[in-house]
Amino acid sequence: MRLKSALATAAMIAGLALGPAAASPEFWQTEWPETDFSKTSIGNWGEIISGGPPKDGIPALSDPSFVRVASERRIGDREPVITVEIAGQAPRAYPIRYLTWHEIVNDQIGGVPVAVTFCPLCNSGIVFDRRVNGRLLSFGVSGKLRNSDMVMYDRETESWWQQAIGTGIVGQYTGVELTQVPAWMEGFAQFKARNPDGLVMNEPNWNRSYGSNPYRGYDSSARPFLYNGEMPPHGIEPLARVVRVGSRAWPLTRVSKAGQVSEAGVTISWQAGQASALDTGRIDKGRDVGSIRVKDASGKDVPHDVMFAFAFHAFWPDGRWMLE
Known part of the structure; x- marks a missing residue:
């Protein structure tokens, strides 16, 4: 009973319905007028579950602020963070306490634009390069799921992307693969011990129960x-x-x-x-x-x-x- 209640609460918070809504391009076209549904790798639209909320019902973040790890007092030592270390740049930690509620962070590390992503239902934490064929993309959360995994979208063409595989599945970028950036999940104390001068993403200015x-x-x-x-x-x-x-x-x-x-x-x-x-x-x-x-x-x-x-x-x- 506890798990059922918790997942129901999570579904409401995330904007997901507990049962599938209608699944077809015609049903979604009003919400997604810029998406080219004629281009897709999806053979069965029923694979995609829509909870009904508008896109960005789960608000992705862009251009987050950071603090030095020595100044961070809210995050527990064993709390998971996604670590990104790019040569010539201060290592960065993106706490899962924030990604649980936002799922995508669009950031720029030196000359590398990245999308830091986390899908709680699949425990999938992946970092992607946001450049595709020389074009810079910014990603948001579509509110759709496929195989319980988050479907992202880019704001430039409103193409849909499967987070777990980093591949376009609907729209202009169907079949295009994002480049995965080496990153890993670790406890915050492990990040601090290796990177005493590292940066940790600051708490977003949203009314969320961060840490829960x-x-x-x-x-x-x-x-x-x-x-x-x-x-x-x-x-x-x-x-x-x-x-x-x-x-x-x-x-x-x-x-x-x-x-x-x-x-x-x-x-x-x-x-x-x-x-x-x-x-x-x-x-x-x-x-x-x-x-x-x-x-x-x-x-x-x-x-x-x-x-x-x-x-x-x-x-x-x-x-x-x-x-x-």
């Missing part, structure tokens, strides 16, 4: 929310976390047990110290799920994602499961 988790108990539930697709194979629980690199997925339980796994050209390491953002009512009280880093043979950080197993199977049905 409206999806309480979600990552311990038996089934995903607003998802009707196939469950993952090999007896893997649908809401088990996996480390995705390309089209391969390593169960987090395997990596955490070993501490480090080296195969398929990458080394994946695990370290305790990051709370689950989808466990208890307060993010900083969530159980420790640990932090992941993925590096190649030369020691460079590799783009990856730590997502739920059901989402990996939904978007990479022919992907490779890296089991023991």
Whole structure:
């Protein structure tokens, strides 16, 4: 009962309906007059669930302000942040306590324009370069879901983009892939220890309960929310976390047990110290799920994602499961 109530509350906050609305371009055209629905990779419009709110019902952020980590007192040591380290620039931490409520942050780090994204229903935290064919895009939250994953949109053409795969699925940019920027999720204390002069995103000026988790108990539930697709194979629980690199997925339980796994050209390491953002009512009280880093043979950080197993199977049905 507690989980059902929490997810219902989260749905209301996020502007999602608990049942699917009509799914068709004709139904959405009034809300999305600039979207070219004649161009799409979607074979079945029923895959997209609309909660009915207008776009930007979940307000994406742009040009956030930052403070030095030494000045930040609100964020707990184990609270998850998305870390972005770009050569020549001060490392930046984007707290999940803010991304839970906004899902996208449009930012500029030196000469690299980025979209920092987090989909709570898939536990998917990915950073993208906002440049496409020389054009700078700004992203917002459409209010739509596909396979329980956020559908983003760009404000320049109102094309729709699937967050988990960083690919255009409706509109002018259908089939175009965004470039993923190496980034990772870790506990705030881990970021501070490595980057004592680093920057952390400041609290947005919105009336939100930052630090609370409206999806309480979600990552311990038996089934995903607003998802009707196939469950993952090999007896893997649908809401088990996996480390995705390309089209391969390593169960987090395997990596955490070993501490480090080296195969398929990458080394994946695990370290305790990051709370689950989808466990208890307060993010900083969530159980420790640990932090992941993925590096190649030369020691460079590799783009990856730590997502739920059901989402990996939904978007990479022919992907490779890296089991023991």
